[in-house]
Amino acid sequence: MTRKKIIWTIVIILLTILAAFIYWRYFFVFAEGTKAGLLNTFQKKGVLFKTYEGKIIQSGFRANVQSNEFEFSVTSESVAEQLLRNSGREVELHYKRYFGTLPWRGMQSYIVDSVYEVRGAGGESIISPK
Numbered sequence: 001m002t003r004k005k006i007i008w009t010i011v012i013i014l015l016t017i018l019a020a021f022i023y024w025r026y027f028f029v030f031a032e033g034t035k036a037g038l039l040n041t042f043q044k045k046g047v048l049f050k051t052y053e054g055k056i057i058q059s060g061f062r063a064n065v066q067s068n069e070f071e072f073s074v075t076s077e078s079v080a081e082q083l084l085r086n087s088g089r090e091v092e093l094h095y096k097r098y099f100g101t102l103p104w105r106g107m108q109s110y111i112v113d114s115v116y117e118v119r120g121a122g123g124e125s126i127i128s129p130k
Helices: 003-026 077-085
Strands: 029-045 051-061 065-074 090-098 110-119 125-127
Touching: 029 065, 029 077, 051 077, 065 077, 077 110
Parallel strands: 065 110
Antiparallel strands: 029 051, 029 090, 051 065, 090 110, 110 125
16 A cells, blocks of 8 residues: 555544544434423523523422423524413423534524423413324
8 A cells, every 4th residue: 555545544534533423422312302391581692693592490399399490492493483482381392412512503402393382371281282
């Protein structure tokens, strides 16, 4: 093998490893699931990339009353519109979790891609499950 061929082989192997790492870090879906809770805040924010960011409060009971916060980002305009209209209500959301964040995708590694259910103050269902 010539020296030039060895260098090209090493460069191709390094580029393949780099591409695999970028895919695994930013595009591989690590986890998928649902979370339910009270939609506390939902806003569009950012300096260079304006993204939708939200937070739901999940209630939990142990020795004392404790609540957990679930912070998430939304990429879909239709999902963002649903959440903007239903702030302060009980929601059930479907999410995907990635290892890393991308500026145009949002500030959180949890990306909500659909709303399963929205319940009003009286417990009635506003958006029924799919």
